[in-house]
Amino acid sequence: MDHHLSNVLPVPASVRRNTLVRRILLWSVVAILIGACGVTILSLINAQSGATATGLGILLSAVVVGIVVPAFLWVDRLEREPTHLLLFAFGWGACVATLGAAFLNDAGGYLLGATSDNNSVVAVFVAPVVEETLKGLPVLLIWLVARRELDGIVDGIVYAGLSAAGFAMIEDVIYLSNGYAEQGDAGLFHTFFVRVTMSPFVHPMFTICTGVGIGIAATARSWGPRIFAPLLGWLCAIGLHALWNAGAVLAESGWLAFYIFLQVPLFAGFIGILIAARHSEGHAIRVNLTPYVDQGWLSTPEVRMLSSVRERQYARAWAKSHGAEREMREFQDAASELAMHRARIERGAADTRTVREERALLDLVTQRRQQFLGTALYRWPDLVA
Incomplete structure (x- = not known):
């Protein structure tokens, strides 16, 4: 700690x-x-x-x-x-x-x-x-x-x-x-x-x-x-x-050419940026939560799940089938916010408020993950966000 x-x-x-x-x-x-x-x-x-x-x-x-x-x-x-x-x-x-x-x-x-x-x-x-x-x-x-x-x-x-x-x-x-x-x-x-x-x-x-x-x-x-x-x-x-x-x-007289040669490439680039941005955020969450594995707050399978949209969806579906969907959502949301706080601390913003909020998030993460420990929740393949 x-x-x-x-x-x-x-x-x-x-x-x-x-x-x-x-x-x-x-x-x-x-x-x-x-x-x-x-x-x-x-x-x-x-x-x-x-x-x-x-x-x-x-x-x-x-x-x-x-x-x-x-x-x-x-x-x-x-x-x-x-x-x-x-x-x-x-x-x-x-x-x-x-x-x-x-x-x-x-x-x-x-x-x-x-x-x-x-x-x-x-x-x-x-x-x-x-x-x-x-x-x-x-x-x-x-x-x-x-x-x-x-x-x-x-x-x-x-x-x-x-x-x-x-x-x-x-x-x-x-x-x-x-x-x-x-x-x-x-x-x-x-x-x-x-x-x-x-x-x-x-x-x-x-x-x-x-x-x-x-x-x-x-x-x-x-x-x-x-x-x-x-x-x-x-x-x-x-x-x-x-x-x-x-x-x-x-292109008032050539609208179709305008659409094909300008609109389509711009739209393709736009979609690529959205996909890359979401993948980048998954990577950032994984990197920033890893220190908490070393400190014993989280496990490696949990960090893998939390940094993957696909595995988050699986975890919520599993939790819903066991009557714990709200707890799982709160666990995931708090862990994501915790990763952003860790990023701020790593950038040098370790002020009293940030540290206090980090501790509150750690307490919430610890509380919400308790009922999922030892269950068959986490899957083990290589995860892609």
Whole structure:
């Protein structure tokens, strides 16, 4: 056992209460901001296209949520992020980012002399900068305000992806409602096919670059990567977004070629990044939990199970059949969080709070694993996360 685990100071009750009050006030303000922006952007859409068109747009754009959000929750299976932060990222993208983009894109176009007949200027030179900044901002805020909940590249990807998914959903409402208002059913379903069916991951493909950059910064030991990794990720997001929009503008008469030679390779690369990121997180969990095997807190088969999505699923199914599914989930979640705490300690963040939380997680892991010791739970083949 590490010697620092024995020197844990209790947190005064007054400090806990004050912290709780500040958190409630902060999240109340955030909820009001997101809600007000959401009501405003939907009111603007309704005023432009009408209630029927807006309702149809909302209904059909929900397909984006049903496709994209589960994909990022799949990436987030090993070390799940807090629900309130996931909702914050999605809500910011859907409400704050879309409303901000609606005004800033117009302002940027006006400054560049763009007209309604020359929207390509806005699409290529203004929208990528404005939208990628606004979509990436919640990830930056989470890193700055709730740093303990952003532990690496996977977390950055998940938060960025959900922010972009929210943005894409409301942007699709705008296009779908306009399509219906201008051309009826034909315009609605043509827009649905092009924007929702054929390219639901467009915005997340760009914004995860910013998430990767912030994720790298979150685990960096020096100031160089902390500054330049997010900046480089943001610039990559803008560049990909501008390339995409430029391709769309140039390919108005050759949409199929644009889809095959640009959209398909980008989507393949996007899927590859998601798979590699989840595999990397499994490796990180295995590496960071291994010291606890040496100290006697965990066993090697447990670490193998905890670092593999497949084996976690098997363990939960086994536990469910024995009436202990909740205990197994808590064991897995606490162990994943413990691995992230160990990573922070290894990076030199061995402050009192981190050590106290590590000990609490160790106690929870020890308690939850007791009923599984000596059972036929753990399988023994080579495990792949």
